[in-house]
Amino acid sequence: MQYPEPIARLIDSYMKLPGIGAKTAARLAFFSMDMEEEAVMNFANALISCKRDLRMCSVCGNITQEDPCEICRDTTRDHTKVLVVEDSRDVMSMERMREFRGMYHVLHGVLSPMEGTGPEDINIATLIKRLQEAEIEEVIIATNATAEGEATAMYLSRLIKPSGIKVTRLAHGLAVGSDIEYADEMTLFRAIEGRREL
Numbered sequence: 733m734q735y736p737e738p739i740a741r742l743i744d745s746y747m748k749l750p751g752i753g754a755k756t757a758a759r760l761a762f763f764s765m766d767m768e769e770e771a772v773m774n775f776a777n778a779l780i781s782c783k784r785d786l787r788m789c790s791v792c793g794n795i796t797q798e799d800p801c802e803i804c805r806d807t808t809r810d811h812t813k814v815l816v817v818e819d820s821r822d823v824m825s826m827e828r829m830r831e832f833r834g835m836y837h838v839l840h841g842v843l844s845p846m847e848g849t850g851p852e853d854i855n856i857a858t859l860i861k862r863l864q865e866a867e868i869e870e871v872i873i874a875t876n877a878t879a880e881g882e883a884t885a886m887y888l889s890r891l892i893k894p895s896g897i898k899v900t901r902l903a904h905g906l907a908v909g910s911d912i913e914y915a916d917e918m919t920l921f922r923a924i925e926g927r928r929e930l
């Protein structure tokens with residue numbers, strides 16, 4: 733016997749999420765069926781709204797409702813420093829720390845020859861354009877301490893340094909292989925304070 737079509741579709745949808753296998757997907761689908769209609773509507777609308785109402789900031793690549801984003805519009809921040817991160821969740825982690833008052837640039841990925849991700853596949857072109865057009869003195873590379881994150885940092889450093897802009901890399905504190913997103917605030921603070929020049 734097969735599941736009725738609507739529930740089969742829901743199970744299929746859940747299975748498209750990272751880390752969700754067939755069993756968990758079925759459990760979530762049956763749980764969803766038992767939810768109040770209003771809660772289901774809210775859930776569905778939240779998904780749709782994330783798709784419809786959010787865009788990438790044309791300056792920094794951060795996820796935003798308004799373009800340019802709130803951070804790029806903020807004139808009280810230090811526009812001469814740009815901290816480069818892998819994704820928007822890293823911006824959130826940095827902002828929670830409240831110590832960094834510069835700008836961000838979100839790459840939306842890292843270079844990965846293994847997965848066929850090259851410089852043109854991530855948000856590098858807009859960073860270079862930004863460096864040419866704005867008065868930027870320092871680029872702080874805060875990609876994760878993974879092999880791909882390190883390779884991306886080296887690539888960016890080689891690309892940017894000839895322009896005379898200072899390029900630094902987040903320092904110790906971040907364990908090898910660790911993600912910025914999961915680092916605690918003290919660790920992030922020390923990593924930023926102890927950044928070294930590339």
Ligand SMILES: [Zn+2]
Binds near residue numbers: 791
């Ligand atoms: Zn922005």
